[in-house]
Amino acid sequence: MSEHPHSPLMPELPHDWIASPPTESDTEDIARMATAAKQRATGSGSVSADEVGMEVWGLGSWTRRQLVVRDGEGGDARLLAWVRVHDRAAGRTNIDLTLAPEATDRDELASALLAWCEEIAARIAVERGLGGTLIDVSVHSADKEYQRFLEAAGFDLTRSWLQMSRPVTPTDRDLPAPREGTRVRRVAEHDDGTPVAADIQTVHLMLEESFADHFNSYRESFPEFLHRQREVPGHRWDHWWISEVEEDGTWLPGGAVVSSVLPADDSGVEGSYLDYIGVHRLARGRGVAKALIHAVIRDAAELGRNRVTLEVDADSPTGADGLYQAMGWSTSYRTQSWHKTVDVDGVDAPIPEARAYDEG
Secondary structure, three states: OEEEOOEEEEOOOHHHOEEEOOOHHHHHHHHHHHHHHHHHHHOOOOOOHHHHHHHHOOHHHHHEEEEEEEOOOOOOOOEEEEEEEEEEEOOEEEEEEEEOOOOOOHHHHHHHHHHHHHHHHHHHHHHOOOOEEEEEEEEEOOOHHHHHHHHHOOOEEEEEEEEEEEEOOHHHHHOOOOOOOEEEEEOOEOOOOOEOHHHHHHHHHHHHHHOOOOOOOOOOOHHHHHHHHHHOOOEEEEEEEEEEEEEOOEEEEEEEEEEEEEOOOOOOOOEEEEEEEEEOHHHOOOOHHHHHHHHHHHHHHHOOOOEEEEEEEOOOOOOHHHHHHHOOOEEEEEEEEEEEEEEOOOOOOOOOOOOOOOOO
């Protein structure tokens, strides 16, 4: 690793290739490269300039450290890679690596950039006063090359995820209402469209407590949660719902759902994405999950959307994938989580532990 005036640490690259922080002017080039890389790895898909812009210069840039790699200087230099390190929460760091299909010496390049990611992740942990961090990488199951890079860098495959989709039709406007004693409402908004703080805090609380017994769950502060949700290109406050259950004549929060807008597909129609759904353990068995899911589907139908997609743990003992299949979802593709723990020498503060996963 060598020092660079624009970054505290730079990777040592083959062929004297040049790494530098990306700028807004790189957005379109990165989007084209990322689209080509995605199609090379999976056979389909695209990455929009809006998605890239969020990370490079938008809200998402505040919590990311990133580089682009070129094979030289000047206007003729080719873009070969884009790598980013996301400070997601205390003790949790996500990384992403994208290589251009035409990049050569790919294993050497990936090794250098993944090593840079580890060093940056360790530095972030030090800045947070922690003794290390868990690095998490999400990989399409068809991307065998990326999986090979990660295995060589000491990462372990820890989980598989189903990416599921359900078509939406006009008849979904008439989905059943919640059962008696359960109701669903949107997060309240002020006249200027900003959400009521108490409702956003309720969503955070419901998700935190609902996921306490899920795989790799960890505490995320309210400011971290709020900022991360606002980074999503399709973020909309009116796509958040709270479910309430009646207890002795009083309506209490029982669950929440966060959804967002999916970009238009090849047919030119937008979709909805179900980011998070959580049901508090004290409200389970009262139809809360189905009521929240119906709220998202019904809203998508009313807005003329053509699909609702989501991610579900393929290895969960709760059988959540069976619930979604019964409600019309099918698996489009699978992804994987690869993890590596990075310790910081000389720092006594522990890495925040993942919560225990309750298999009961």
